[in-house]
Amino acid sequence: MDKTIASKDILDPKIRFSFGKNWTNFLELLDDQRIQEAVKSLQEKLGSTDLKGKTFLDIGSGSGLFSLAAHRLGAQVFSFDYDQDSVNCTKYLRAKYAKNSSTWSIEQGSVLDKTFLEKFAKVDVLYSWGVLHHTGHMYQAFENVSHLVKDNGSLFISIYNDQGGASRRWTWIKKKYINSNNPLIRFILVLYTLLMQWRITFIKDFLNSGNPLKTWFLYGQNDRGMSPWHDLIDWVGGYPFEVAKPEEVFNFFHKKGFQLGKMKTCAGGVGCNEFVFRKKL
Numbered sequence: 001m002d003k004t005i006a007s008k009d010i011l012d013p014k015i016r017f018s019f020g021k022n023w024t025n026f027l028e029l030l031d032d033q034r035i036q037e038a039v040k041s042l043q044e045k046l047g048s049t050d051l052k053g054k055t056f057l058d059i060g061s062g063s064g065l066f067s068l069a070a071h072r073l074g075a076q077v078f079s080f081d082y083d084q085d086s087v088n089c090t091k092y093l094r095a096k097y098a099k100n101s102s103t104w105s106i107e108q109g110s111v112l113d114k115t116f117l118e119k120f121a122k123v124d125v126l127y128s129w130g131v132l133h134h135t136g137h138m139y140q141a142f143e144n145v146s147h148l149v150k151d152n153g154s155l156f157i158s159i160y161n162d163q164g165g166a167s168r169r170w171t172w173i174k175k176k177y178i179n180s181n182n183p184l185i186r187f188i189l190v191l192y193t194l195l196m197q198w199r200i201t202f203i204k205d206f207l208n209s210g211n212p213l214k215t216w217f218l219y220g221q222n223d224r225g226m227s228p229w230h231d232l233i234d235w236v237g238g239y240p241f242e243v244a245k246p247e248e249v250f251n252f253f254h255k256k257g258f259q260l261g262k263m264k265t266c267a268g269g270v271g272c273n274e275f276v277f278r279k280k281l
């Protein structure tokens, strides 16, 4: 598995997935129920009913949903994303739900840009869900975020699970998707991904309830307020793509003085492992 990808990859838009365009489409589905689900996921994982008096840095804010959730919980929020469309999505949410807020700033920038990061003071909560493995330099991104958390502060990240040969095959599929302008090829890759990721669930749902799409339709109520379709597109296109075993992520941050508070793995399967670390005093 490529652990490093040449730096030209991250600078070349032809081989970067347009995350922000996918998030722009997702925002059409956003409603109060999804926002509540996002709020709940932060409360559960951070073990706190509110974030009053806390600073919250959302790196790779994407749609902006989790910045909004943290803002609703009372945090002073700083959001940034590399993709200008993602930045625009986050700004759209601020304009819609937190107009004139003086406690939510949004910028365009990269977690790999050390000069850009210098402007941020250390925060109480650093949130970077599903981001650092899409930078093209995951371990550099790990290093950079490790310096941005206050003592006793929380670092909440999720990182793609290393499935060995399967991860290499997904890398190939993602590159094909990104490099292809042919809608038929893209359609076939999306269909393949849909079947690989959902066929067992469709069959189980059909056998248990008669409705093969039961879990699909309940996804937004159960999974961070996300949408299964937009997550699927994010998955098939999401490149640069790196992966790590849970112990690799643990070992890296343990050496940097972080203690693991919570972890949710995908049990060796496809998807992200989630980690909530606390920076030791």
Ligand SMILES: C[S@@+](CC[C@H](N)C(=O)[O-])C[C@H]1O[C@@H](n2cnc3c(N)ncnc32)[C@H](O)[C@@H]1O
Pocket: 019, 020, 059, 060, 061, 062, 063, 066, 080, 081, 082, 083, 086, 109, 110, 111, 112, 128, 129, 130, 131, 134, 135, 234
């Ligand atoms: C899969 S999305 C996750 C969005 C959001 N964190 C969430 O949980 O819904 C990944 C986001 O990371 C952003 N991203 C990728 N590389 C980045 C970088 N070097 N610095 C900041 N953001 C980056 C992408 O533009 C995209 O919006």
